[in-house]
Structures are given as C-alpha cells and as structure tokens.
Amino acid sequence: MYPILSKSPLFMGVSPVEIENMISQTPHVVKNFSKGQLVAQRNDEVKSLTILVEGSVKGEMADFSGKILKIEEMQAPKPIAHAFIFGEHNQYPVDVVALDDCRILYIPKADFLALMQRNATVLINYLNSISNRTQFLSNRLWFLSFKTIKEKIAHYLLNLSYGGANATLILPKSQQELAEFFGVTRPALARVFSDLEVEGIISIKRREVVIRDRNKLIEIAS
Amino acid sequence: MYPILSKSPLFMGVSPVEIENMISQTPHVVKNFSKGQLVAQRNDEVKSLTILVEGSVKGEMADFSGKILKIEEMQAPKPIAHAFIFGEHNQYPVDVVALDDCRILYIPKADFLALMQRNATVLINYLNSISNRTQFLSNRLWFLSFKTIKEKIAHYLLNLSYGGANATLILPKSQQELAEFFGVTRPALARVFSDLEVEGIISIKRREVVIRDRNKLIEIAS
Numbered sequence A, B: 001m002y003p004i005l006s007k008s009p010l011f012m013g014v015s016p017v018e019i020e021n022m023i024s025q026t027p028h029v030v031k032n033f034s035k036g037q038l039v040a041q042r043n044d045e046v047k048s049l050t051i052l053v054e055g056s057v058k059g060e061m062a063d064f065s066g067k068i069l070k071i072e073e074m075q076a077p078k079p080i081a082h083a084f085i086f087g088e089h090n091q092y093p094v095d096v097v098a099l100d101d102c103r104i105l106y107i108p109k110a111d112f113l114a115l116m117q118r119n120a121t122v123l124i125n126y127l128n129s130i131s132n133r134t135q136f137l138s139n140r141l142w143f144l145s146f147k148t149i150k151e152k153i154a155h156y157l158l159n160l161s162y163g164g165a166n167a168t169l170i171l172p173k174s175q176q177e178l179a180e181f182f183g184v185t186r187p188a189l190a191r192v193f194s195d196l197e198v199e200g201i202i203s204i205k206r207r208e209v210v211i212r213d214r215n216k217l218i219e220i221a222s
Helices: A016-024 A109-118 A120-144 A149-160 A175-182 A186-198 A214-221 B016-024 B109-118 B120-144 B149-160 B175-182 B186-198 B214-221
Strands: A029-033 A038-040 A048-054 A056-062 A068-075 A095-098 A102-108 A168-170 A202-205 A208-211 B029-033 B038-040 B048-054 B056-062 B068-075 B095-098 B102-108 B168-170 B202-205 B208-211
Touching: A048 A109, A102 A109, A109 A120, A109 B109, A109 B120, A120 A149, A120 A175, A120 B109, A120 B120, A149 A175, A149 A186, A149 A208, A149 A214, A175 A186, A186 A202, B048 B109, B102 B109, B109 B120, B120 B149, B120 B175, B149 B175, B149 B186, B149 B208, B149 B214, B175 B186, B186 B202
Parallel strands: none
Antiparallel strands: A029 A102, A038 A095, A048 A102, A056 A068, A056 A095, A168 A208, A202 A208, B029 B102, B038 B095, B048 B102, B056 B068, B056 B095, B168 B208, B202 B208
C-alpha cells in the first residue's frame, strides 16, 4: 500500500518508508469494498481522510425524480471528498459507489490533523490540494457567469493570449475537456469554434489557435 | 490590533493575549494604505497570509474592453485572498483597492505554515475557512448547472424541504441574497416566485414558503 500512497497528491515528496512510519504511528483503518458496493452516501458526515488505495469509484447524484444526474470517476491513489473533511458542511456531496473491488484507507480527522502538524510536507500537500480545488471551482464559476458559449470561448482565448492580434496559442485542454469545463456538449463547442473561424476571428488547427481579429473577440467577450 | 484579530475567522477561539504572543514570535509586516490606493493587482503572487485589520477594500476585475465586471467588498477583520495562498495558481484573482484608509497585516507564507504547525486552533480555523469556500463554490456551481431560474429555485426549495407535500420552510437568505446566489436579477427572481404562486405550486409570505404541490416542483426540477 505504501508505494501506491507515495503516488497520491497528499504524500508527494514523501518516500514509501516514511509513509509507512507515519501511518503505522497514526490510528487508521483499511476497508475492502466489492464492485457495486456503496462506499458512502450523499450527506454522510466526512469523518476521516479517505484515500482510495486500490480500484476505482464513481460519484453520483440522483435528482428529485430519481434520475442519476452527475457522474465523476476516481482512481487509486486519489483522496475521496478531501475538500469536505473540514468546513461547516463536512458531508459527502455525492453517493460514492465502488466500480471495482476497492481498498480504502481511513485516517480519522483528529489524527490526520495531528499528522499534518508533525509533517510539514503533508500539510503543504493538503493545503495545495484543497486550494487547487477552490481555484478550479472559482475559475469555472467565472466562466459560467458568461451567458453564451461564444462569450465563454472568447474570454478563454483572450485569457490564454497575452499577445497581440496574431497571437498563436495552444489549447491546454482537448475539445472534450473544454466542453466539460464550460458545461456544454462537444458538438455545441465545435460549432462555436467553426463560427469564429468562418467569421475570420480565429483560425484553428487541432489545438493550435491563431487569433486573427482580437478586437472582434474583445467585442464578443464584453 | 489584537482584539480586532480575535474577531477574525482565522483566530476564532484564540484570546487577544495569545494572538499577541503568537504574532510577536512570527515575522510579519503591517502596512497602511490610503483610500483609493491599489492594495494588490490581479495575477500578483499571493506570498503572505493577508488580513485586513482596519478599513475596507473592494475586489474588482476589468474585462477585456476595460469595463469593471465584478465587485466584492471586504471589511476588517477579514483575510484577503486566503484561498489563494497555496495551490498552483496562487495569484490574486482580482484587483484589490482600498475603500477607506486601511491597515493590513502580512505574515509570509512559510511563517504562516510554521504558525499553523505550532497552533492547532489556527490550523483548524484555516482549514475550515478554505473548505467553506470550496463547499460554497461547489454548491453554487451545482445550482448554476440548471438552465432556468425556475429550475434553480425548484431545486433550492426541494433541498430545503425534507418534508412532505405541505412542508413549510423558512428561506435562510433574503430575496436579494438569493438573486445574487443564483446569478440573476432581483426582479427576475421575484417573477419566478410569483409564477410558482399563481400556478398553485407554492405560497410565499416574506421568507416563509409553503410547498403546495411537491410533485409539480419535482417535475420542474427534473
């Protein structure tokens, strides 16, 4: 388990031997789940640092009519619901279901706190990890505040290009990932890119985008 | 400064005397800013824990055409950009401008880390505080994923009411706050509430809402 844990964002920079020392000195539990088993239910209190050490899980949420709304997959060695251990609403935001046979490590909240006080690397890793989550969400909200996909894309491209009118830029995400980020379908995203190209505002070739008319892009974004 | 700091979410549960001891043992700087002065610029690296100890500031962001887009106000004794000290994008998300004459306390990141390792209360307060931010953003994103205001409100009311068809519930936010939360105007929000009332789905009197037709509400939310 320790070599796997050293690949988890929480133990980055800590050797498997150090991790073994650290965890053997800390109260913890390891539980096995079979494929399809419910690992945690939405609104359950998050009482422990919870790390998937083997297998994969999905997070899902049923709406009020029973329809499953959102699905997110996580693979070992990722922490589960780690931004929900602290704070006023320390509850699972989704149902967590095992996709394969899984092994999960639990370190109770108070013991995890003590561990972070003893080990600065784990503390920094955890702070980075929940701050990354906040920054990602804050960035996504910013883009969602623009009404049309065209506005979102114009903002996104302008943010990526610090340069002038012919700035060439490389998209850091695939069109599939971009579509998910903006909360739209992939065809809808592709259509907007194609419109922008027909209008002579950008040219696009795979992930390379050239901004041909920066002023028009600014107009769309404003 | 110490009695004020004891009212800050970061020092909750720590007495002014303890705060004074703690901070006098930690490298720190206090800076004064005059009304209208730029405190930090968007994309500046956040290098310190930054707490407003006197006065108020606003966060603002100009869009690509120069128009100011978003404004947020913060009053002493609130921390500034505290979810942006750690993580990969540890940069101010907005310009910060002094609204009055201000005093600001800075504790460098490394010294703040050492302080959290020594003092469990400050560590827990900080973890709670950034986790609350993540949970708030995650909740807002969830509501923004519904397309119409009516869908958002239906979800919001169903979340608040665990009860049956005639569940009475009290809105925890004013209509102004709700409108901001959903990212819509107050009149648009009021119109939807009034529609839902005319359709016999809810009745509403100030902050008290009675759900009269839960099935219809579920239908709207789905």
